[in-house]
Amino acid sequence: xxxxxxxxxxxxxxxxxxxxxxxxxxxxxxxxxxxxxxxxxxxxxxxxxxxxxxxxxxxxxxxxxxxxxxxxxxxxxxxxxxxxxxxxxxxxxxxxxxxxxxxxxxxxxxxxxxxxxxxxxxxxxxxxxx
Amino acid sequence: xxxxxxxxxxxxxxxxxxxxxxxxxxxxxxxxxxxxxxxxxxxxxxxxxxxxxxxxxxxxxxxxxxxxxxxxxxxxxxxxxxxxxxxxxxxxxxxxxxxxxxxxxxxxxxxxxxxxxxxxxxx
Numbered sequence: 271x272x273x274x275x276x277x278x279x280x281x282x283x284x285x286x287x288x289x290x291x292x293x294x295x296x297x298x299x300x301x302x303x304x305x306x307x308x309x310x311x312x313x314x315x316x317x318x319x320x321x322x323x324x325x326x327x328x329x330x331x332x333x334x335x336x337x338x339x340x341x342x343x344x345x346x347x348x349x350x351x352x353x354x355x356x357x358x359x360x361x362x363x364x365x366x367x368x369x370x371x372x373x374x375x376x377x378x379x380x381x382x383x384x385x386x387x388x389x390x391x392x393x394x395x396x397x398x399x400x
Numbered sequence: 401x402x403x404x405x406x407x408x409x410x411x412x413x414x415x416x417x418x419x420x421x422x423x424x425x426x427x428x429x430x431x432x433x434x435x436x437x438x439x440x441x442x443x444x445x446x447x448x449x450x451x452x453x454x455x456x457x458x459x460x461x462x463x464x465x466x467x468x469x470x471x472x473x474x475x476x477x478x479x480x481x482x483x484x485x486x487x488x489x490x491x492x493x494x495x496x497x498x499x500x501x502x503x504x505x506x507x508x509x510x511x512x513x514x515x516x517x518x519x520x521x522x523x
Contacts, residue, residue: 276521281503310425311422311425351421354421383432386433390406395521397520398523400422
């Protein structure tokens with residue numbers, strides 16, 4: 271079964287983002303295909319590299335990064351949502367003359383067309399947050 | 401984009417406009433789906449129906465007007481805005497208060513919509 275996820279909640283708010291990464295891990299562990307994870311709206315803050323958390327709090331973004339590294343999961347941040355929240359890759363940091371890139375490894379910026387493509391091509395599409 | 405099968409996606413709006421950017425992200429998703437000719441149905445539940453009120457003016461908030469985005473949906477072949485009839489009356493509005501594209505959905509119809517679409521995205 272081919273799964274895609276839409277993540278709308280920020281990693282530091284509620285449990286939607288953590289539930290999403292746990293679900294993504296379960297999809298892969300269950301032998302299914304994780305086609306794409308699309309982070310939209312506040313969800314795009316997941317890819318922010320400069321977040322600093324208290325030591326006793328779960329680093330959800332780190333779990334996503336590990337998922338990308340270990341399994342090659344495709345993690346797409348909606349580019350419009352990401353830019354608004356200060357998540358920039360090298361290209362966007364240069365384009366908008368910002369001091370530094372701020373995107374975690376394992377994530378990519380992309381347009382809503384990639385979400386629409388995931389809708390079209392996945393057997394299951396789940397929303398987390400919202 | 402694969403054209404082998406056209407999946408039908410239900411976009412559910414449950415939040416009011418402007419209190420967060422969530423509902424705007426949902427509308428942007430609808431526009432993108434329309435632009436890529438993916439069939440989507442829009443269903444407004446609970447406080448989500450407040451997005452449809454035609455008198456909204458977001459100028460002083462410095463945000464784009466959702467009403468204008470909604471008005472542009474027919475350009476993307478999205479002709480109907482489904483509205484939870486109970487939520488509408490709970491908020492003290494009637495169908496005449498909403499844009500022409502709005503249609504009432506009762507509980508049975510909402511259940512059918514939830515059951516009949518391939519995907520449900522909730523904003």
